[in-house]
Amino acid sequence: MKKFVLPILLMSILPAIFALGGVRHFTFLYEANTSSRGSLELENWVTWQRTTGPGRFDRVDFRHELEYGVTDKFQASIYVADWFYENDREHSGFAYSDTAIELIYNLTNPVVDPVGLSIYGELRTGDRLLELESKLIAQKNFGPLILAYNATLESVWEGNHLAERQGEFSQALGASYEISPRISVGLELLHEFVLPEWHDEEKIRNLFVGPNVSYRRGNWFVTITALAQATDTEGEPDFQLRTIFGIGL
Amino acid sequence: MGLICLVAFNSCGTTSVVPPVTRELAQKSATGPTRVDLATLREGRTVFVSRCIECHTLPAVSSHSAQEWPRLIDEMAGRANLKPAEREAVLAYILAVHAQ
Numbered sequence: 120m121k122k123f124v125l126p127i128l129l130m131s132i133l134p135a136i137f138a139l140g141g142v143r144h145f146t147f148l149y150e151a152n153t154s155s156r157g158s159l160e161l162e163n164w165v166t167w168q169r170t171t172g173p174g175r176f177d178r179v180d181f182r183h184e185l186e187y188g189v190t191d192k193f194q195a196s197i198y199v200a201d202w203f204y205e206n207d208r209e210h211s212g213f214a215y216s217d218t219a220i221e222l223i224y225n226l227t228n229p230v231v232d233p234v235g236l237s238i239y240g241e242l243r244t245g246d247r248l249l250e251l252e253s254k255l256i257a258q259k260n261f262g263p264l265i266l267a268y269n270a271t272l273e274s275v276w277e278g279n280h281l282a283e284r285q286g287e288f289s290q291a292l293g294a295s296y297e298i299s300p301r302i303s304v305g306l307e308l309l310h311e312f313v314l315p316e317w318h319d320e321e322k323i324r325n326l327f328v329g330p331n332v333s334y335r336r337g338n339w340f341v342t343i344t345a346l347a348q349a350t351d352t353e354g355e356p357d358f359q360l361r362t363i364f365g366i367g368l
Numbered sequence: 369m370g371l372i373c374l375v376a377f378n379s380c381g382t383t384s385v386v387p388p389v390t391r392e393l394a395q396k397s398a399t400g401p402t403r404v405d406l407a408t409l410r411e412g413r414t415v416f417v418s419r420c421i422e423c424h425t426l427p428a429v430s431s432h433s434a435q436e437w438p439r440l441i442d443e444m445a446g447r448a449n450l451k452p453a454e455r456e457a458v459l460a461y462i463l464a465v466h467a468q
Contacts, residue, residue, distance in 0.1 A: 142423045154422065158449045191418065230385070230386060262385060262428075264425070265425060340423075
């Protein structure tokens with residue numbers, strides 16, 4: 120199985136080299152501005168998570184997203200396929216995860232208004248999986264500095280007859296500084312409140328923090344974020360690395 | 369106090385990068401060699417603050433010369449999916465602010 124890993128990884132990354140809409144300065148946060156009307160963009164996401172400890176495992180998630188500007192303030196996206204590779208002590212392999220649609224509506228501008236705001240909705244379906252996610256996106260630009268904040272509420276139903284349910288509230292904070300027209304560097308912070316069965320008895324809190332860098336040229340960009348877990352939650356990744364390649368079509 | 373600082377910083381930053389379109393600015397443009405009206409300047413500012421930030425933060429208009437701006441905008445107009453009229457409006461706004 121391992122001999123297929125590299126070709127599949129390359130296949131997921133190569134389309135981004137050939138084929139921009141909006142550049143992402145963050146990978147774990149969304150920005151308030153939306154794609155312009157009529158623009159079409161392909162984004163390929165790769166997220167590697169490593170969990171250590173007795174149940175050590177690695178997981179690599181892949182996403183292929185098509186993003187379209189319906190109007191200058193409204194964009195729609197399709198996650199054509201979310202799939203993953205998982206490797207632990209007992210087994211390893213690839214699996215399809217889900218397909219999703221995502222809608223973002225921009226309310227105010229992050230440059231001229233006091234705060235740029237957008238609202239976000241996502242519906243995700245897969246094998247014994249249904250997920251709804253809503254998000255409030257806030258952003259403010261101060262010259263070359265971008266500050267962003269996301270508040271996210273997520274509901275997941277999964278398993279047989281979608282009987283298992285889980286909720287999650289998360290907030291993310293990011294800063295990105297443009298050091299040249301092509302390069303930005305910054306920080307991202309992700310704070311999760313996991314609610315199994317929509318209860319908070321277990322008080323599961325995860326905090327991740329780490330740097331990011333974004334490079335853009337022509338009609339493509341690449342943004343990378345490395346996050347380390349600042350809490351000590353068992354079963355949650357100790358390290359995450361996410362890369363997004365985007366290209367205008 | 370923090371909020372006051374943030375609002376003050378915000379106002380200064382926004383004003384310096386993208387000054388609002390005033391009647392004075394429009395009058396100067398209307399009597400200048402390119403003769404641009406108020407509506408075009410407003411459209412240019414709107415496009416500048418919404419479309420250009422899809423890829424990068426906004427540079428100060430004074431960071432490039434009036435001769436450099438047309439070439440810079442031409443280079444990015446395709447990427448930003450600007451129509452010819454939008455490209456003209458952005459350039460008109462930038463040159464009007466630059467001439468102030």
